[in-house]
Amino acid sequence: MNRRSRAALVATAAAVLATAPLATAATGPQAGAKSPSAGPGYDILFVRHAHTTYPVPEQELSPLGIQQATALAASLHHAPIESVDTSMMVRSFQTGDDVAADHDLPVRADEAISEVAFNLADVPPAQQLQKVGEIMGAWLGGQERANGFGGESYDEVVARWTPWWQGYVREHRNDRGTGVVVAHGALLALMLQRTCANEVAPAFALQNGLANTGMVKAHLSPAGTLTCTEWNGVALPSAS
Numbered sequence: 750m751n752r753r754s755r756a757a758l759v760a761t762a763a764a765v766l767a768t769a770p771l772a773t774a775a776t777g778p779q780a781g782a783k784s785p786s787a788g789p790g791y792d793i794l795f796v797r798h799a800h801t802t803y804p805v806p807e808q809e810l811s812p813l814g815i816q817q818a819t820a821l822a823a824s825l826h827h828a829p830i831e832s833v834d835t836s837m838m839v840r841s842f843q844t845g846d847d848v849a850a851d852h853d854l855p856v857r858a859d860e861a862i863s864e865v866a867f868n869l870a871d872v873p874p875a876q877q878l879q880k881v882g883e884i885m886g887a888w889l890g891g892q893e894r895a896n897g898f899g900g901e902s903y904d905e906v907v908a909r910w911t912p913w914w915q916g917y918v919r920e921h922r923n924d925r926g927t928g929v930v931v932a933h934g935a936l937l938a939l940m941l942q943r944t945c946a947n948e949v950a951p952a953f954a955l956q957n958g959l960a961n962t963g964m965v966k967a968h969l970s971p972a973g974t975l976t977c978t979e980w981n982g983v984a985l986p987s988a989s
Contacts, residue, residue, distance in 0.1 A: 789925075789970070790922070790925075790968055790969050790970040790971055791831075791921045791924045791926065791927070791969040792926070792927040792966070792967070792968055792969075793927070793929075793930060793966075793967045793968070793969055793975070794825075794927060794930070794965075794966055795930045795937050795941060795964060795965040795966075795967060796821070796844070796845075796929060796931045796932070796962060796963070796964045797931075797932070797933060797937060797960070797961060797962065797963050797964070798810075798838075798840040798844040798931055798932070798962075799813075799814035799815070799817035799818040799821070799844045799962050800817055800961040808840070809839050810840055810844065814843075814844070815843075818843060818844045818846075818847045820962070821847065821848060821962045822847035822850070822851045825848055825851070826851055828927050829925075829927050830852045830854065830927050830929055831854075831924060831925075831928060832854065832857070832921070832929070833848050833849040833854050833856050833857065833928075833929045833931070834856075834857045834858075834859065834862070834928065834931070835857070835862075835930075835931040836858065836859065836860065836861075836862045836932050836933065836936075837858045837859065837860045838864060841858075841862075841863075841931045841932060841933065842856060842858055842931075844931045844962065845929060845931035848931075860909075861909045861910060861912070861913035862910065862913055862933075862936060863932075863936070864932075864933035864935060865900075865933070865935045865936055866900050866901040867880075867884065867900045867901070867935070868897070868899035868900030869881070870899075882955070884898055885935060885938065885939065886951075888903040888939060889938075889939065889942060889951035889954060889955055890951055903939065906940065907943070910936070910944075914940075914944060917930075918969065918975075921969060922971050922972070922973050934959050937959060937965060938954045938955065938958060939954075941954070941965055941967075941977060942954040944975055945967065945975055945976065945977035946975055946976055947976050947977060947985060947988050948987040949987070953980070957980055957983060958981070959981050960981065964979075964981070965977055965979065965980050965981070966980075
């Protein structure tokens, strides 16, 4: 399987905690070859990138991450993958590239779905997970959304996510098959909680962080409605 790399095209905050406040790295994907739904519309797998080594935000995948990306592609080999989108961050692009190469598809990279740029420059490493958890907890609870706490605010993330998502819906709402979107833990937790038409409780989104190559399975209807059916391996009752 060919591996391709891409240089980072966007600058991030001095310390981007792409793992925060999420679970430790998984040893393989939580995928499976089946699509989330067989009904009309487009199935989407929102995937967190594979493992990398921090604190360098743009470091390429670690040896474990390469194994995870390879395993993800293998698990989706028989799935009807029709598109692969990633952020422009190296770890995301590399993770999606294995899937795209396996299905002879291009990788479409967009900085709009890059990780939230938390500013953790003055936060001791041992306290960074807690700090990001506090920020995300406030945002998911509807508080301090205009406050970036020295970094990117929730409202600023929404401002870049919304036009990207609207464009994705326009392009794929009448398609069939499955799309893979490889992005980042905090971004997916925050934005899918607001984008899913069915209820995803803020506490659930915060407490069920995506492991590396963990995913949210969803279905985009021809009407443009996104229903999230499974979150990091946990079925969402609100999808039924």
